[in-house]
Amino acid sequence: MKDFDLVELLNLLAVRCTELLSVSAAALLLAPPETGLRPMTTSGSDSGLSDLLAVAQYNGPARESHREVTSVGPVDIGSACCRWPDFCGAAENAGYLQVCSVPM
Template sequence: MSNAPLSTGEREDRLLDAFVQLADTLVDDYDMVDVLHELVSHCVRLLDAAAAGIVLSDQRGNLQVLATSTEQTRMLELYQLQTSEDPCWDCVHTGEPVSVADLGTEVERWPLFAGRALDDGFAAVHAIPMRLRRETIGALNLFSREPGPMPENDLRVARALADTATIGILQERAIHRGEVLTEQLQVALSNRIIIEQAKGVLAHADNLDMDDAFQVLRSFGRRRSARLSDVSRLLVTGAITARTVLDEQNLPM
């Protein structure tokens, strides 16, 4: 489903809020997975994109899915990383944006990825490098249901959001002579696994789909100003029960 069009004033207000929120988060002791989920959520709300996802490189240079706007997008991102032949892979390894306005014309170039994306209802994809100077640490991927180029203004906004997140991720490495980035990315990857397990616990407990389970989990953490990964770990280890989390989902924030 496409987003309802925003007026110029609404778009400017939401865009300002997005940058302020990202900046405020990145100067604090932040949870990278949660920040990147905020980034993909902003992209879907603000841009001509039906879905978004982020992949980052681990210390061995392997790409890992860190955040997606939907479970369907997460599975597609995982699939394209397994094939190693897709716009995201090209984007990260060249450090340059890759825009595909019509996936139907790229089946020969990326047969496995293009076929899967088309089957999932996506017609176009735009991969934007998460890069600072010569260092590319991942990519922001935007998926559209309709073929056609993404408006240039939207691409500029996406690049700016990706750059803001990239600077936040890399700044501590500069402070600590490069040691923090590898450690931070590994922590984020470990946290991602815990979050997926916690989503599964909630989904099984209340017959939820994975997207709804994630929103319930996230809301529970925000009520307590707790990190998403910390709440997930409590749930997975049994320190809190699924029912405790689920019983709060309809309470006012």
């Protein structure tokens, strides 16, 4: 019997999210009890998305979605710069035009 691999499962979940939702990329952040969001994985090897994930744990739709326990978006990056300045700058640098976040 093969050992359970959490990282492999989370990677597969991110990839399947892109397929199910017809989006270009997906990322997962986890929120262990008594801590903030922690970047876990992305749907691909794009370094821009990994950099964006590092910012997303502190600023952006994922943090807002987690804090408010509600879905956020889709949101146009260009119209959200006042709302999430750090996140939007990183998202624009990575080439993303829209984002959304869903707490699970």
